[in-house]
Amino acid sequence: MPVEGYAGDGHFRQTYNDIHILCQETAKRIKTEFNPDLMIAIGGGGFIPARIIRTFLKVSDSPESKPRNIPIQAIGLSLYEALPDTSEEVVGKEVIRTQWLDFSTLGDKNTKYGGLLGKRILVVDEVDDSRATLSYALQELQIDVEKQLKELKVSEEERSRIREATKFGIFVVHNKLKPKAGEISKDVAYFSGTDIEDLWVDYPWEMPDILKHDELKRQDDEMAVKAK
Template identity: 35%
Template structure:
């Protein structure tokens, strides 16, 4: 990974997501937010999809963690599953599920989420992926070639500092402005 951090403001992220909404031909039946990074993008996407398609898409949360945020590096244990809906929580009427996360860094977490959703949902369910940022680098994980993949932005391999991880939001927003990412 290159040195340095990219600080993105809430406004910048909201606008990236908003510019991606035209890529959706229809609203998914469920947004599968990978916590913690996919929660806020999923909520923003839900509002924008409701405006476009007139339906409120439910959000289900899966707790997956690959990074040790304090050390800003991949955990030695790999993907850690901290939360997963039970079979009845998914519902029977799902035909299109959309996995939402903030960043596709190694693709390991997305692969894990896809594979476990594929086991839990009916085989005729279409599973797609949406990320705010796709890092331009070789990935460790893979997704099947038929998975629809939407990235709001393709970015260099720098550590991304998101506003929802900030302790001092004013300092974060100042840094985002200085980097032209406000």
């Protein structure tokens, strides 16, 4: 499958503006189809997409009120501690938690029950490579939800209603079209900025020479236009 702006040298280059525009475009779909009220950024890769997409996911509580930011909580997950030069996942390695949610502040300001319950939660990362990290994050979050549901002193009917109202979604800037090591439930809404081949993504925040990187990307784009 041809990839827009890819010149065939194994590097899929992205500028900051490429990422910004992908986040902005995808935010429209996310707002319409999922409408999150909490973001969970998987650090460090999810930090930049989460901060950018927050700009485009603002919510208005009433027609008169100014739009407000939806809160972001960060979690730290690492699959690649032994490979510090990569920002991408390595299949089959153990996921290490370096930070988890702060439930003391995930309060009941926005929902009746607090924590994750009743919320529409968008998990954000830069790339869906092997899917192992995302799959781990979603599983663990689901365990937290079940724990919080169990602690609620409500009828079984009400408990089911709240479980039903608690929704998860995923936003990644890039999804690599390849066999995935991790699975994600079909109940989870899935949004990728764009789907790409199994290429090495050169993210701008990894670049020791950002101006040269942008120039290479400009050349990639030119070659892609000529090839059409």
